[in-house]
Amino acid sequence: MAHIPAERCLAIIELLADGARDLPLGEIAEQLALPKSGAHRLLATLVDLGWVEKDPDTRFYRLTMRLAILGQQHYVATGLPDICQPILDRLAGECREFVRLAVVDGHSLVWVAHAQGASAGLRYQPSLVSNTVPLFATASGKAWLATLSTDEAMRIVMKNGGVKDADRYGPNAVRSIEALLREIRATARRGYGLALSEAEFGVTAVAAAIRAPDGGSAVGTVSIAGPGARVTEKRAHELAPLVLRTAQELSSFWPLRARRSLRDGRVRGDRPVRAQIRRSRLPHSEPSSGSGRLRSR
Numbered sequence: 001m002a003h004i005p006a007e008r009c010l011a012i013i014e015l016l017a018d019g020a021r022d023l024p025l026g027e028i029a030e031q032l033a034l035p036k037s038g039a040h041r042l043l044a045t046l047v048d049l050g051w052v053e054k055d056p057d058t059r060f061y062r063l064t065m066r067l068a069i070l071g072q073q074h075y076v077a078t079g080l081p082d083i084c085q086p087i088l089d090r091l092a093g094e095c096r097e098f099v100r101l102a103v104v105d106g107h108s109l110v111w112v113a114h115a116q117g118a119s120a121g122l123r124y125q126p127s128l129v130s131n132t133v134p135l136f137a138t139a140s141g142k143a144w145l146a147t148l149s150t151d152e153a154m155r156i157v158m159k160n161g162g163v164k165d166a167d168r169y170g171p172n173a174v175r176s177i178e179a180l181l182r183e184i185r186a187t188a189r190r191g192y193g194l195a196l197s198e199a200e201f202g203v204t205a206v207a208a209a210i211r212a213p214d215g216g217s218a219v220g221t222v223s224i225a226g227p228g229a230r231v232t233e234k235r236a237h238e239l240a241p242l243v244l245r246t247a248q249e250l251s252s253f254w255p256l257r258a259r260r261s262l263r264d265g266r267v268r269g270d271r272p273v274r275a276q277i278r279r280s281r282l283p284h285s286e287p288s289s290g291s292g293r294l295r296s297r
Contacts, residue, residue, distance in 0.1 A: 008034065008042055013051060013067065018130055022060040075112065083253050084113055088222070091246045092117030095239055097226035098124045101250075102133050102140050104219055107159045109133040109144050122227050127200055133221075134199060136163045136180050137173040139207035140221040143193030145184050147209045147218040153184060170197040192240045193221075196233055204231040206239050208247035213254055222247050 011032050016023060023031075029039035043061055046052040053064050075081070084101055092099040092115035101113040111131045116123065135141030135157055145153040157163075157180065166175045172195075174180045187193050193207040207223035224239050225231070231239070 008032070008038075009046060012039075012042055012046060013063065016052065016061065016063045017067065020063070022055060022058065022062040024058075024060050028061065080113060084250060085115070087246060087249060087253070088113055088115040091115070091222070091224070091242065095224050095242060097224050097231060097239075098126075100126075100140070100223050100225065102144075102221045102223070104144065104217075107156045109135060109141060109221065111140075118226070122230060124203060124226050126225075132160075134165070134169060135160055136183075137166065137169040137195065138199045138223075139193035139195040139205040139225075140223045141193070142183055142187045142195070143207040143209045143221050143223075144218055146187040146193065147211075150181070150184075154181075169199055170201045170203070172197045173199070190240075192244060193223075194233075194236055196236075197228060202228045204228045204233065204236050206236045206243055208240075208244045210247045210250045210254065213251055219254060220250070222250060 012028060015021075015028060015031060025036060025040055025043065028034075028043070029036045032039065034042075043052060043054075047054055047061075050064055050066055052061050054061055080101075080103075088099050088101055094117070096117045096119070099115045099117060100111050102109045102111045109132070111133060116125075118124065133141050135145060145157065148156070154177070157177070163173075163175055163177065163180060166173045174183055191208070193205075195203075195205045195207075197203065199205070203225055204227075205223050205225035207221045209218040210220040210222060211217070212219050222243055224236075224243050
């Protein structure tokens with residue numbers, strides 16, 4: 001495959017992975033600014049290698065499950081399920097809302113795990129189809145960007161398309177770089193990200209950055225989100241200490257640092273990972289009340 005430009009093959013895989021779409025040859029070529037003949041050769045190679053398949057009826061292209069399987073294998077190998085999921089489950093139970101973990105992946109932030117804490121009444125379930133976090137429209141995105149220098153934050157924002165897709169999100173999503181810079185500065189001052197009807201209409205979220213264990217750069221974010229009818233702006237600020245403490249706890253256990261230790265089931269000292277998690281308790285957060293129309297049970 002040395003004669004096939006690797007970056008173009010990866011661009012096709014990323015395009016097909018976005019929303020798990022089936023796409024015709026013409027649209028793939030157009031979106032990637034490739035000649036049809038070149039796109040066809042690349043797709044034929046990816047089909048031969050088992051990464052892509054072609055529907056015999058529609059002649060559209062889609063990813064096989066190979067990428068998903070490899071991704072799941074890598075996800076398990078990082079230690080995220082064993083170490084982080086119990087902490088997310090506990091946070092969801094304490095705040096009675098939807099909790100999500102995102103990790104930094106190059107110039108992107110990607111949601112990788114979640115826990116649902118709302119057991120009855122109005123429940124929030126994300127409607128965004130992509131796992132890539134829209135940085136300018138989410139509490140998680142702003143929490144991460146606030147840990148970076150202004151130049152680096154803007155470089156990453158522009159790498160992700162700037163704010164040109166703001167109309168796809170909630171009514172309060174920022175629609176200019178100047179407004180985003182103000183939001184990032186406000187996030188840095190308060191120490192956590194806040195989003196009110198930004199990523200999705202009627203949804204409030206609060207998020208904190210997870211720092212590397214040595215106090216270095218951010219490695220991810222943890223967030224709490226819920227219907228605005230229940231998670232008001234005041235309630236979001238009340239939840240902030242809880243999400244900040246959880247971010248600190250996740251930093252101390254961060255699995256991407258501890259993979260070698262995980263081979264024998266331990267992270268620090270002589271205590272098993274799960275025993276450490278059980279002994280590290282966060283203060284209880286009073287359940288919120290209210291009703292609405294997002295999703296009820």
